[in-house]
Amino acid sequence: xxxxxxxxxxxxxxxxxxxxxxxxxxxxxxxxxxxxxxxxxxxxxxxxxxxxxxxxxxxxxxxxxxxxxxxxxxxxxxxxxxxxxxxxxxxxxxxxxxxxxxxxxxxxxxxxxxxxxxxxxxxxxxxxxxxxxxxxxxxxxxxxxxxxxxxxxxxxxxxxxxxxxxxxxxxxxxxxxxxxxxxxxxxx
Numbered sequence: 001x002x003x004x005x006x007x008x009x010x011x012x013x014x015x016x017x018x019x020x021x022x023x024x025x026x027x028x029x030x031x032x033x034x035x036x037x038x039x040x041x042x043x044x045x046x047x048x049x050x051x052x053x054x055x056x057x058x059x060x061x062x063x064x065x066x067x068x069x070x071x072x073x074x075x076x077x078x079x080x081x082x083x084x085x086x087x088x089x090x091x092x093x094x095x096x097x098x099x100x101x102x103x104x105x106x107x108x109x110x111x112x113x114x115x116x117x118x119x120x121x122x123x124x125x126x127x128x129x130x131x132x133x134x135x136x137x138x139x140x141x142x143x144x145x146x147x148x149x150x151x152x153x154x155x156x157x158x159x160x161x162x163x164x165x166x167x168x169x170x171x172x173x174x175x176x177x178x179x180x181x182x183x184x185x186x187x188x
Contacts (some may be wrong), residue, residue: 014032016064016105019108024109066095085143093175104165153182166188
């Protein structure tokens with residue numbers, strides 16, 4: 001079978017859905033084939049091992065979470081202040097909320113990473129790059145805060161999104177209000 005990039009993306013997106021809907025135990029080549037509507041054996045042709053499949057899913061999740069053209073930028077037209085920092089955090093939350101399958105799959109991979117060193121290595125490298133990209137953006141744009149504040153926001157956003165996508169607390173606090181409160185408390 002001829003490999004092509006479009007089919008690889010279709011399979012990876014199907015894998016993200018399977019992982020989000022069925023968890024790590026439900027992530028099989030056969031389940032990915034079924035979700036993608038491809039003949040049995042297609043996923044294993046593109047991703048021969050489970051580690052190859054998981055690596056492809058980490059890459060695809062990363063691609064799908066990249067900022068789009070409408071993302072907060074460091075173009076210099078706005079002052080680097082708390083409001084800009086909060087808008088940046090809101091953009092991250094918006095991307096994580098845009099397709100819940102992506103965030104749920106990411107959480108599933110994080111849980112799997114706690115049990116499988118190979119997943120921890122793959123996912124850990126990706127998360128470290130994402131963190132460093134945020135620190136670099138923050139530094140380049142002149143936004144307040146440094147690596148510690150970015151790490152605290154990562155921790156807080158992870159918890160906020162986990163709560164929002166699973167069994168949310170009924171606090172009356174919207175996601176947007178939570179982001180504002182987080183930024184205010186972290187950037188004192």
